[in-house]
Amino acid sequence: AAPQLPRRIKPLDQVVVNKIAAGEIIVAPVHALKELIENSVDAGSTSIDVLVKDGGLKLLQISDNGHGIDENDLPILCERFTTSKLQSFEDLQSIGTYGFRGEALASISHIAHLTITTRTASSPTGLRAMYSDSKLIIPKPGQPANPKPVHRNKGTQITVEDLFYNVPSRRRAFRSPSEEYTKILDLVGRYAVHCGGVAFSCKKFGDADVGVSTTAGATITDRTRRIHGNAVANELLPFEVSDDYLGFKAKGMLSNANYHVKKTTLLLFINNRSVDSSPIRKGIESTYAPFLPKGGHPFAYMSLDIEPHRVDVNVHPTKREVNFLHEEEIVRKICESLQEKLAAVDTSRSYALTQT
Numbered sequence: 001a002a003p004q005l006p007r008r009i010k011p012l013d014q015v016v017v018n019k020i021a022a023g024e025i026i027v028a029p030v031h032a033l034k035e036l037i038e039n040s041v042d043a044g045s046t047s048i049d050v051l052v053k054d055g056g057l058k059l060l061q062i063s064d065n066g067h068g069i070d071e072n073d074l075p076i077l078c079e080r081f082t083t084s085k086l087q088s089f090e091d092l093q094s095i096g097t098y099g100f101r102g103e104a105l106a107s108i109s110h111i112a113h114l115t116i117t118t119r120t121a122s123s124p125t126g127l128r129a130m131y132s133d134s135k136l137i138i139p140k141p142g143q144p145a146n147p148k149p150v151h152r153n154k155g156t157q158i159t160v161e162d163l164f165y166n167v168p169s170r171r172r173a174f175r176s177p178s179e180e181y182t183k184i185l186d187l188v189g190r191y192a193v194h195c196g197g198v199a200f201s202c203k204k205f206g207d208a209d210v211g212v213s214t215t216a217g218a219t220i221t222d223r224t225r226r227i228h229g230n231a232v233a234n235e236l237l238p239f240e241v242s243d244d245y246l247g248f249k250a251k252g253m254l255s256n257a258n259y260h261v262k263k264t265t266l267l268l269f270i271n272n273r274s275v276d277s278s279p280i281r282k283g284i285e286s287t288y289a290p291f292l293p294k295g296g297h298p299f300a301y302m303s304l305d306i307e308p309h310r311v312d313v314n315v316h317p318t319k320r321e322v323n324f325l326h327e328e329e330i331v332r333k334i335c336e337s338l339q340e341k342l343a344a345v346d347t348s349r350s351y352a353l354t355q356t
């Protein structure tokens, strides 16, 4: 048989490359929203409002009262790897803010219609800028300038419309907008519990009532009450443990032995990013098991600060699972301390346990 000739290799069109890359970072509306919330928190906002239409597929809008964006940065704002948060590779080791790759706005601009309205403390007016494929859209003759001056207070509003409009396969993958809205409410609720000093709201376009709402002055217990209800808010134990050698500090609010539900609720933040960690989840569940009736599970909010150079921060943005050094020892330390705390509060049960 004649040897088969290889097909020649050709570079993909840049527009295709960008769309593929964007689709890897943003798989669902909630992923875009997470990046936007983190940007608003990074900007020092004390108020963050989210508006959603069709589960975020039609409209995802986030308004904050943070420091805004400098007018001169608007032209490069949505380019890939442009950021105000990182200068050298070494900075990755000590990064204190959520974002660090300068990829979120770029990605969104490739797969949605993106409009940004912003005003800094020193600018005389607000500006509205529209982006496509990471660039400011060049207005056609007769159209208004872009960016264009508008009225607004200090802060930034990001409007994402028609997400995945140019990625039909991805768009078709969404069965129900209400499922996406549920994920959005869950995410906003997580940040609303975690971010003290920031008022959050989230609602559906056209709805009178809000899905999530907290005030900036609310305590952690009150924020938990707003999002997760009285039953759990009345049974919370404050928790804190740290270890210099392992380089971590954990703080949280966890349910006591009077409270249990069918499924564990874990609100986990590592260095202020909402993440998941199977070892921590499993550790917490097995620590609670002896204190709760069979099949009962706890509520746990935990904020873990780990020395930045010990966390693998260069992890892909879609990855909810993070890795860090001394994982096993840190989880063990947290669970030991939690076990003591639960035992101390629940004396009758711990007495029962020592009898068996």
Ligand code: ADP
Residues within 6 Å of the ligand: 035, 039, 040, 043, 064, 066, 067, 068, 069, 077, 082, 083, 084, 085, 098, 099, 100, 101, 102, 103, 104, 105, 106, 156
């Ligand atoms: P990163 O957050 O990784 O820097 P992004 O693409 O998310 O990358 O954002 C790019 C830049 O845009 C940020 O570094 C920040 O300077 C600016 N920015 C984005 N959102 C906001 C906001 N809500 N308020 C102020 N600045 C913002």
Ligand code: MG
Residues within 6 Å of the ligand: 035, 038, 039, 098, 099, 100, 102, 104
């Ligand atoms: Mg960001």
